[in-house]
Amino acid sequence: MSKKVLITGGAGYIGAHTVDALVRSGYTPIIVDDFRNSNPSVIQGLSKLIGFEPVFFKIDICDKKALKEVFTKHEINAVIHFAAFKAVGESVLEPLKYYQNNLIGLLNILECMEVFGVNEFVFSSSCTVYGEPDSIKEVNEKTPKQLPSSPYGYTKWMAEQIIADYAKAHSSFKVICLRYFNPIGAHPGGLIGELPIGKPNNLLPFITQTAIGKHSKLLVFGNDYPTIDGTCIRDYIHVMDLADAHIKAVEAFGNNSIGSCEYINVGTGKGTSVLQMIQAFEEVSGTKLPWEFAPRRPGDVIEIYANVDLAKSMLNWEVQFSYKDAIKDAWNWELSNQKKNR
Numbered sequence: 001m002s003k004k005v006l007i008t009g010g011a012g013y014i015g016a017h018t019v020d021a022l023v024r025s026g027y028t029p030i031i032v033d034d035f036r037n038s039n040p041s042v043i044q045g046l047s048k049l050i051g052f053e054p055v056f057f058k059i060d061i062c063d064k065k066a067l068k069e070v071f072t073k074h075e076i077n078a079v080i081h082f083a084a085f086k087a088v089g090e091s092v093l094e095p096l097k098y099y100q101n102n103l104i105g106l107l108n109i110l111e112c113m114e115v116f117g118v119n120e121f122v123f124s125s126s127c128t129v130y131g132e133p134d135s136i137k138e139v140n141e142k143t144p145k146q147l148p149s150s151p152y153g154y155t156k157w158m159a160e161q162i163i164a165d166y167a168k169a170h171s172s173f174k175v176i177c178l179r180y181f182n183p184i185g186a187h188p189g190g191l192i193g194e195l196p197i198g199k200p201n202n203l204l205p206f207i208t209q210t211a212i213g214k215h216s217k218l219l220v221f222g223n224d225y226p227t228i229d230g231t232c233i234r235d236y237i238h239v240m241d242l243a244d245a246h247i248k249a250v251e252a253f254g255n256n257s258i259g260s261c262e263y264i265n266v267g268t269g270k271g272t273s274v275l276q277m278i279q280a281f282e283e284v285s286g287t288k289l290p291w292e293f294a295p296r297r298p299g300d301v302i303e304i305y306a307n308v309d310l311a312k313s314m315l316n317w318e319v320q321f322s323y324k325d326a327i328k329d330a331w332n333w334e335l336s337n338q339k340k341n342r
């Protein structure tokens with residue numbers, strides 16, 4: 001019988017792409033989402049993509065009773081936990097909202113897993129736990145963690161600690177914390193992609209929305225950083241590759257070399273600056289992007305990219321797509337949304 005995987009936040013950006021990847025790999029997804037940061041249309045797009053309507057529960061994971069019912073109704077074999085708020089700036093303004101949702105949600109999931117004896121857990125962590133790297137910008141999993149600069153960062157940082165403590169106390173439990181770098185792109189089939197609510201905070205959705213005319217121009221935050229062209233450098237990874245890393249993580253639980261609590265970077269291993277992203281967008285889309293420099297955005301890390309050796313050796317995972325592929329798919333997604341909304 002196919003393994004049942006609970007996906008919290010399965011209607012979200014990374015969650016939905018992972019549901020598709022799970023189905024393609026023969027798993028049965030059980031989706032939990034309350035659409036507070038996603039859109040019901042995602043479930044429709046997903047259904048078209050996977051060829052059936054996935055099992056879906058519209059519940060808030062902070063509602064422990066409702067969450068327990070999902071575990072009662074379905075014999076869950078593994079959990080992939082995405083459901084969390086993720087806007088850095090918003091978390092500074094509304095810290096309680098972030099601690100409440102991101103930490104209570106996690107505690108409820110772990111409690112249900114404990115009660116129902118579910119022992120395989122994949123957690124969405126973030127490269128935010130590394131803070132601003134000192135001199136070496138390529139970080140590996142041994143690079144010391146630093147205290148985060150936002151409540152959002154603290155929720156990921158604390159979540160890793162909570163999970164580690166839980167793993168220590170439960171010998172049959174196994175967890176892989178995937179530390180995401182910057183996910184971008186959309187499904188190449190154009191049926192699912194990122195749907196930011198309100199004005200996007202992240203670079204690529206802002207670029208595609210500006211190019212399609214939703215904003216007058218992109219502001220490039222900072223031009224005087226000590227980098228190749230003065231703008232910040234990130235490791236942009238195609239969401240399809242990131243989704244695939246979750247499948248490899250679920251598969252790895254069957255492997256004896258996996259320890260009880262692993263942390264694995266998920267990036268491409270390459271850094272790209274904001275100006276390089278703009279140039280690549282113009283090249284790939286054939287569209288001129290209006291943009292101008294603006295002051296630095298407070299809290300921005302200057303330069304960071306992943307060392308991905310551990311993902312290769314432990315998960316047998318490697319990226320299949322380049323950042324230009326991701327830009328192309330994100331642009332197609334923006335264009336297909338424009339058609340739908342006409």
Ligand code: UFG
Pocket residue numbers: 086087088126127128181182201202203204206218219220221222231232233234274297300301
């Ligand atoms: N940027 C702009 N203009 C914009 C948006 C972004 O110049 O309108 C720049 C930022 O200043 C930064 C780069 O584009 O230099 C990337 O910014 P994003 O907001 O896309 O991504 P971040 O790296 O800031 O944040 C991401 C995730 C967070 C996570 C963080 C970890 O969104 O959830 O990585 O480093 F915490």
